Amino acid sequence: MSTRKPSQSSAEDLIPEQPTLPLLKEAAADCKACDLWERGTQTVFGEGRRRAKVILIGEQPGNEEDLTGKPFVGPAGRLLDNALEEAGIDRSQTYVTNVVKHFKWEPRGKRRIHKKPNTQEIAACRPWLLAEIALIKPQVIVALGATAAQALLGPQFRVTKQRGQFLKSSLAPYVMATVHPSSILRAPDDETRRLELRRFVDDLKKLGRFIK
Numbered sequence: 001m002s003t004r005k006p007s008q009s010s011a012e013d014l015i016p017e018q019p020t021l022p023l024l025k026e027a028a029a030d031c032k033a034c035d036l037w038e039r040g041t042q043t044v045f046g047e048g049r050r051r052a053k054v055i056l057i058g059e060q061p062g063n064e065e066d067l068t069g070k071p072f073v074g075p076a077g078r079l080l081d082n083a084l085e086e087a088g089i090d091r092s093q094t095y096v097t098n099v100v101k102h103f104k105w106e107p108r109g110k111r112r113i114h115k116k117p118n119t120q121e122i123a124a125c126r127p128w129l130l131a132e133i134a135l136i137k138p139q140v141i142v143a144l145g146a147t148a149a150q151a152l153l154g155p156q157f158r159v160t161k162q163r164g165q166f167l168k169s170s171l172a173p174y175v176m177a178t179v180h181p182s183s184i185l186r187a188p189d190d191e192t193r194r195l196e197l198r199r200f201v202d203d204l205k206k207l208g209r210f211i212k
């Protein structure tokens with residue numbers, strides 16, 4: 001029988017009084033602020049440079065991230081690495097994390113299929129994200145995909161219409177949104193995938209010029 005306590009409604013009370021990134025990661029490992037702690041293997045906290053000019057924020061860890069405990073190491077992470085490199089941005093100079101830090105999934109046969117986090121789960125996990133942003137103080141936050149963009153820029157935000165724009169924000173001097181790399185992997189055919197990848201790299205090239 002599990003000895004873990006039941007879920008709380010927000011991670012707010014778990015943030016250390018004098019947070020550092022290692023302390024936050026340690027505290028988040030025991031987070032039960034929403035029910036996702038029961039479904040995921042482990043908390044997947046953000047990783048990267050303490051003084052990064054850019055934080056890249058996705059929706060949630062995927063299958064490989066859940067198993068390894070590291071963000072953006074699966075197929076979407078590899079696509080992101082390649083796209084950053086093509087855009088002239090060194091991933092080791094950035095910080096990568098997710099809006100929600102546990103993998104939400106549902107079984108389909110033997111596979112674990114990604115399930116979108118809901119509003120309560122995003123709200124419960126938000127204190128971790130805000131604490132990461134407050135410590136790193138990036139020049140630009142990049143929201144990868146609609147879930148991250150709407151969590152950071154509001155529910156009216158549409159990635160399809162406003163991608164690649166540098167918008168002023170209270171979270172950082174600028175927030176820019178683009179697609180999530182996993183959406184490129186899910187493109188229905190090779191030609192669409194090639195075009196979507198090109199647009200993604202173009203957004204990242206804009207980012208590269210912006211932070212120079």
Ligand code: SF4
Nearest residue numbers: 031033034102124125
């Ligand atoms: S998803 Fe976030 S709020 Fe929910 S248990 Fe995991 S770390 Fe805590």
